[in-house]
Amino acid sequence: MIKIDHVTRAYGAFKALDDASLTIQKGEFFSLLGPSGCGKTTLLRMIGGFDNPTSGTIYLDGQAMNGIPANRRPTNMVFQSYAIFPHLNVAQNVAYGLKRLRLDAVEEKRRVEEALGQVSMAHLGKRGATELSGGQRQRVALARALVMRPKVLLLDEPLSALDKKLREQMQVELRKLQQAVGITFILVTHDQYEALAMSDRIAVMFSGNIAQVATPKDIYQRPVNRQVADFVGGMNFVAAEIVGEDSGTITVETTSFGRVKTEKPVQFVTKGKAATLGIRPERLRVLWDDATDKYEIAGKVVDRHYFGEITHLIVEVPGMEQPLSVSETNNFGADDIPVGAPIRLAYDPDALVALAD
Numbered sequence: 001m002i003k004i005d006h007v008t009r010a011y012g013a014f015k016a017l018d019d020a021s022l023t024i025q026k027g028e029f030f031s032l033l034g035p036s037g038c039g040k041t042t043l044l045r046m047i048g049g050f051d052n053p054t055s056g057t058i059y060l061d062g063q064a065m066n067g068i069p070a071n072r073r074p075t076n077m078v079f080q081s082y083a084i085f086p087h088l089n090v091a092q093n094v095a096y097g098l099k100r101l102r103l104d105a106v107e108e109k110r111r112v113e114e115a116l117g118q119v120s121m122a123h124l125g126k127r128g129a130t131e132l133s134g135g136q137r138q139r140v141a142l143a144r145a146l147v148m149r150p151k152v153l154l155l156d157e158p159l160s161a162l163d164k165k166l167r168e169q170m171q172v173e174l175r176k177l178q179q180a181v182g183i184t185f186i187l188v189t190h191d192q193y194e195a196l197a198m199s200d201r202i203a204v205m206f207s208g209n210i211a212q213v214a215t216p217k218d219i220y221q222r223p224v225n226r227q228v229a230d231f232v233g234g235m236n237f238v239a240a241e242i243v244g245e246d247s248g249t250i251t252v253e254t255t256s257f258g259r260v261k262t263e264k265p266v267q268f269v270t271k272g273k274a275a276t277l278g279i280r281p282e283r284l285r286v287l288w289d290d291a292t293d294k295y296e297i298a299g300k301v302v303d304r305h306y307f308g309e310i311t312h313l314i315v316e317v318p319g320m321e322q323p324l325s326v327s328e329t330n331n332f333g334a335d336d337i338p339v340g341a342p343i344r345l346a347y348d349p350d351a352l353v354a355l356a357d
């Protein structure tokens with residue numbers, strides 16, 4: 001278990017990380033997600049012992065890590081620019097870190113083979129490091145870390161140098177690998193879809209602060225505030241007025257969506273009666289022909305963006321300040337709806353989430 005306890009990292013007056021607290025469970029695939037400069041790499045480096053907190057403490061399995069250098073921690077880091085030695089072959093690269101353990105030759109070979117097997121590179125041990133594809137180099141970097149049998153593997157944007165297709169394939173593989181080896185993985189990424197696809201839980205960070213820690217589904221469906229909602233996927237924001245409130249829910253009135261009862265967000269603070277609701281673009285469905293729904297809203301298509309399997313429709317609704325963004329599959333011909341056409345959209349009131357500003 002990893003405990004981040006009120007950790008701050010300051011550079012002069014600037015706080016790259018500001019009083020962050022967090023617990024990561026053993027065997028978890030945990031991601032630190034946020035825009036560039038939010039402090040995620042700073043936190044990862046401090047867990048790995050490559051940097052030290054200005055204040056606060058990081059505990060690994062109950063032991064305070066203050067002052068303990070990287071090579072004496074049960075962690076291992078895979079860097080963004082995976083430094084592989086070009087003059088060594090694959091197996092030698094993987095064996096490199098083992099040298100200081102002074103294992104006998106048979107045991108060393110066994111561990112190298114095991115690590116290469118874990119990343120599906122068993123057959124490429126003799127290959128020169130310069131004769132590898134980007135994906136293979138990434139695997140070697142992983143094997144180099146795994147061979148040390150760390151309790152925690154730290155991954156700093158490990159897939160960012162790969163093209164989209166390979167990146168998606170490696171996401172699946174990395175997740176499988178983590179489940180197979182059973183150790184804790186902490187991934188730093190600014191790619192929301194990568195974090196959603198791979199993680200058990202995600203911490204979303206902004207400007208040195210942790211905004212929300214939750215499962216991918218909760219981050220996406222129940223973002224605590226506007227900033228998280230906006231960063232992770234698209235979100236339509238709807239102005240609303242609070243007309244009722246109890247301990248767990250609020251009832252709000254909107255001009256476009258009518259009266260809605262919805263779950264209260266964790267950080268909800270009422271400032272008078274104003275509230276913001278959010279609804280994801282894919283939670284609005286086009287109503288075709290004469291179809292009707294208990295919950296529907298009418299507007300006009302003012303723009304259209306084609307994405308192959310889906311189309312984004314931009315829909316102006318009377319009484320709404322911002323047009324709605326609607327993501328609809330092209331199975332039924334959303335890509336053929338002309339700009340200027342009237343449109344009706346159905347929604348599930350549960351899809352409307354109240355957001356703290």
Ligand SMILES: Nc1ncnc2c1ncn2[C@@H]1O[C@H](COP(=O)(O)OP(=O)(O)OP(=O)(O)O)[C@@H](O)[C@H]1O
Nearest residue numbers: 011015016034035036037038039040041042043190
């Ligand atoms: N040595 C340093 N001196 C001063 N400021 C620093 C130093 N290292 C990092 N920072 C600042 O701390 C903030 C957080 O940096 P960090 O590298 O953790 O961001 P990040 O979220 O990982 O971003 P990215 O995705 O761009 O790597 C940034 O504003 C950065 O400029």
